[in-house]
Amino acid sequence: MIFLSPSQTCTQELDRIARKYGASYKVLDWEAGDLEELNLRNIRVEEKGPPAEDPPDILWDLVPDADILIVHFCPVSKKLIDSSKNLEVIATMRTGLSNIDTVAAEERGIPVINLPGRLADSVSEYTIGLMIAETRNIARAHEDIRKGRWTKYFGNFSFCFELAGKTIGLVGFGEIGKKVALKLMNFSVEIIVYDPYVSEEAIRGLGAQKVELDRLMSESDIISIHTNLSGSSKRMIGKAQISLMKPTAYLINTARAAVIDKDALYTALRSNSIAGAALDVFWQEPVDMADPILQLENVTVTSHLAGTTKDALLKSIYKLTGRLEPFYERLSSGLKGD
Structure with missing residues (x-):
């Protein structure tokens, strides 16, 4: 499992999942020089789609063997999806899906999970x-x-x-x-x-x-x-x-x-x-x-604060991991999706 949204709460929840299902995970960061650069990159992805920005280089090495990919802002392009061999699900801690090529995921039969209404x-x-x-x-x-x-x-x-x-x-x-x-x-x-x-x-x-x-x-x-x-x-x-x-x-x-x-x-x-x-x-x-x-x-x-609350972040993490629970259970039992 790969998680691109590092925070203490995220890693605590991943630790819980790893213990419960015997899973292993890797936490990465979609790095930017500063907040302004991160915002600009995110806007480019929203306007032009996932190919507009590159994911972390290491992701290309990890995705081929990953079962679950969880992102926040990081783009998931067709090229990245096509490089996977085992992906069972792609999930995002966002309301929208502008950073994920949902058509490419559908072509591969990979479900995509988002969080409408999380904020x-x-x-x-x-x-x-x-x-x-x-x-x-x-x-x-x-x-x-x-x-x-x-x-x-x-x-x-x-x-x-x-x-x-x-x-x-x-x-x-x-x-x-x-x-x-x-x-x-x-x-x-x-x-x-x-x-x-x-x-x-x-x-x-x-x-x-x-x-x-x-x-x-x-x-x-x-x-x-x-x-x-x-x-x-x-x-x-x-x-x-x-x-x-x-x-x-x-x-x-x-x-x-x-x-x-x-x-x-x-x-x-x-x-x-x-x-x-x-x-x-x-x-x-x-x-x-x-x-x-x-x-x-x-x-x-105001400075784009409407969704910035501790409650929203916590609810997003727990809601997303809850929706992924069936995938963890199936993978832990050795079953793969059809």
Whole structure:
């Protein structure tokens, strides 16, 4: 078994598995010079697929004899999959599968396991936190007090509102979007959803209403992005969509920056065509401190923290190893998949 996501908790869980099933494992790191390089490499893989980056050199020597391959960000290309002789399963500690060539795995009959919703609680909580922080000026007030200013009225004073009675638009209704909807219920809001891949019945079952994107953009008081980045979702929130927003509306993004057209958003914020935005993700990470968006007064920004909780990491590790349990059992009994 090969595990490319080293941490103390990971190795402790692998030790438990090794003792229980008589397995051996090798822990590797997909090394990068620093966090910025790691983020850039990860973004390249998300945008261009697994061949965009190379895995650790040693992996080419280990994969041919491995039964299980577990990764986090490390790319798993067709070439790497084809080099394997014994792989029974490929698993990733991520929600998405952009770093794994799932077509190549399917051709070889190798199942791929991911963790949809692994960050749903962390990101949904953070999303609602950003909604309140931006509309109620929490971060701006904090910054002003630290600078010696006791500010009571900010630029959005005339549309600094309560959530109760407002319309919240969710773009994307996967595990995170659903959790946001559930947690917003106690705020007495109306929730509308755009997601062409989720049925009207499923959306209605969580107390929300399915609508087309243009309607969501024009009717929402707060719009929150929860869609994966793909060819169809890249820049899906562009100039035309942003122009439909109310001048009192806010845009929240804890998903992927590239879902929004950066220039269109910047123009709308700078001209006060919309009330404001809260961004936890950027088009380049770490963000360039000279980025003009950072100079705007009507933006709350954070450093891609929405999914960064100890709970999310622990739950991911235990959930993944639990889903791999049938493979450990079969391999320990000497059986191989058909």
